[in-house]
Amino acid sequence: MSEMIDLRDVERRAWTLYFQDGLWDIFFGLLFLGGGLRALTDNLWFYLLVFAGILIFILGKRWITLPRLGQIHFSAGRKARTAVVRVVALGAMIVTAVIFILIVTGSDLSGLPLNWLFVIMVPGVFLLMAYMMDFTRLYGYAILVTVFTVLGEFVGDPAAAWAQIIAGMVPLAVGIFLLIRFLRTYPAVDESTLAEGADNGRS
Amino acid sequence: MAVHNSGQEQIHPLADLDRTIHSPARLMIMTNLYVVESAEFIALMNLTGLSWGNLSTHLSKLEEAGYVEMEKGFRGKKPYTMVRLTGDGRAAFKTYKDQMQGVLGELPD
Numbered sequence: 001m002s003e004m005i006d007l008r009d010v011e012r013r014a015w016t017l018y019f020q021d022g023l024w025d026i027f028f029g030l031l032f033l034g035g036g037l038r039a040l041t042d043n044l045w046f047y048l049l050v051f052a053g054i055l056i057f058i059l060g061k062r063w064i065t066l067p068r069l070g071q072i073h074f075s076a077g078r079k080a081r082t083a084v085v086r087v088v089a090l091g092a093m094i095v096t097a098v099i100f101i102l103i104v105t106g107s108d109l110s111g112l113p114l115n116w117l118f119v120i121m122v123p124g125v126f127l128l129m130a131y132m133m134d135f136t137r138l139y140g141y142a143i144l145v146t147v148f149t150v151l152g153e154f155v156g157d158p159a160a161a162w163a164q165i166i167a168g169m170v171p172l173a174v175g176i177f178l179l180i181r182f183l184r185t186y187p188a189v190d191e192s193t194l195a196e197g198a199d200n201g202r203s
Numbered sequence: 204m205a206v207h208n209s210g211q212e213q214i215h216p217l218a219d220l221d222r223t224i225h226s227p228a229r230l231m232i233m234t235n236l237y238v239v240e241s242a243e244f245i246a247l248m249n250l251t252g253l254s255w256g257n258l259s260t261h262l263s264k265l266e267e268a269g270y271v272e273m274e275k276g277f278r279g280k281k282p283y284t285m286v287r288l289t290g291d292g293r294a295a296f297k298t299y300k301d302q303m304q305g306v307l308g309e310l311p312d
Contacts, residue, residue, distance in 0.1 A: 011238035014250055070245030070283070075238065190281040191244055194255040 012134055014072055019135055020185075021065045022178025027057040028141055029172025036148070036164030039157050064179075068186035081132045092125045115153040122149045141171055217306055223268045224299045228253055228261045233288070233296050236271065241287035262286060270295055 030053030037046040095117075102109055123146040130138035144167035152160035224233050231251040236242060242250070248258055265271040270292030274285045288296065 007234070007238055010234055014235060014239060014242075014246075017246075017249065066278075067281075068245075069249055070243030070247075071285070072242045072246045073240040073285075075240060186249065189245060191255075191284060192282055 011075070011078070015074060015078060015134060017069060018065065019137070020178060021060065021069075021182045022175035023057050023060045023065065024135070025137065025171040025175030025178060026060075027053040027175075029053070029168050029170070029175055030056070031168070032144070032148070032164050033168030033172060036161050036166075036168055039152075039164065040161035060179075064183070067188040067190065068182070085129050085132045088128055089125055092121055095121065119146075119149055119153050122146075137171075137174065141167075144170060220302055221295055221299050223264065223270065224295060226261075228257060229265060232258070232261055232265065233270070233292070233299075236286060236288045237293065237296050241285045244284040244286060247286060265292070268292075268295075 030049045034046050034049030034053070037049065038044060099109070099114065123142050126138055126142035126145050129135065130142060148160055148163040148167050151163045224230055228251070231253070232247060235247060235250045244258070244262075247253075247262075248255065251258065253261070262271060262273065266273060269289055271286055272289050274287075276283055276285065
């Protein structure tokens with residue numbers, strides 16, 4: 001049995017290597033920060049921070065992480081866990097979008113416990129992501145999300161907006177720190193350069 | 204390999220260990236490949252801590268034994284090599300794991 005645990009540990013170590021780049025943290029940081037600043041100032045331009053977060057994440061994985069860590073195709077079990085996270089996150093986004101559309105179009109939703117729905121759903125998605133993705137830091141971010149979601153639903157702005165801004169600064173700072181450390185730890189390499197280096201070393 | 208002991212012929216489980224796998228570097232490579240579908244050469248370097256030359260040498264031995272297969276490709280203009288265990292490699296690692304578990308599992312603390 002201990003052998004099995006070791007192999008799981010080896011797989012988990014390979015998997016979590018990809019969380020060392022800090023890009024998820026930067027993404028969540030900008031997501032929270034953008035939402036919080038928009039809520040505080042009512043300025044829609046702050047949503048650009050959210051788009052910046054998405055852009056940094058996608059481009060960073062392609063141009064920073066991949067050349068440094070290389071690619072690993074994980075087992076079917078790991079892919080299934082990731083698929084569950086995607087489906088649940090997509091489901092939560094659809095539910096939020098539907099409620100938003102219903103509110104904007106003037107539907108009467110006063111009879112529905114929407115406060116509780118969001119207080120349970122939003123941190124729930126983060127907790128599920130943390131568990132299914134073996135992403136330990138996300139448990140901490142789930143606590144931050146819970147705080148500003150509860151404030152948002154039961155207290156309102158500006159307290160909730162400030163809580164969300166502060167909650168955004170935490171993962172953003174962690175992400176920047178991790179990214180700098182990642183860049184120092186893992187230099188960008190390509191196989192042709194390595195092969196040339198090895199050949200020169202032999203001659 | 205048969206080991207004679209007190210006149211009785213015994214088959215010692217350690218003697219049957221696969222020597223191709225039973226080297227620290229190749230064991231690290233096989234273990235890391237066993238838990239994933241495939242991994243890029245650079246990823247294996249990061250996971251095992253082996254240098255390019257070392258990893259290349261050990262992978263060649265594993266490839267000769269039919270335990271791994273390598274596929275070269277290009278990402279943009281940059282070359283990369285994906286490495287995966289073959290069916291034989293997976294079976295050989297499983298056998299090795301069971302043998303080691305059998306031997307070490309019965310040792311007293």
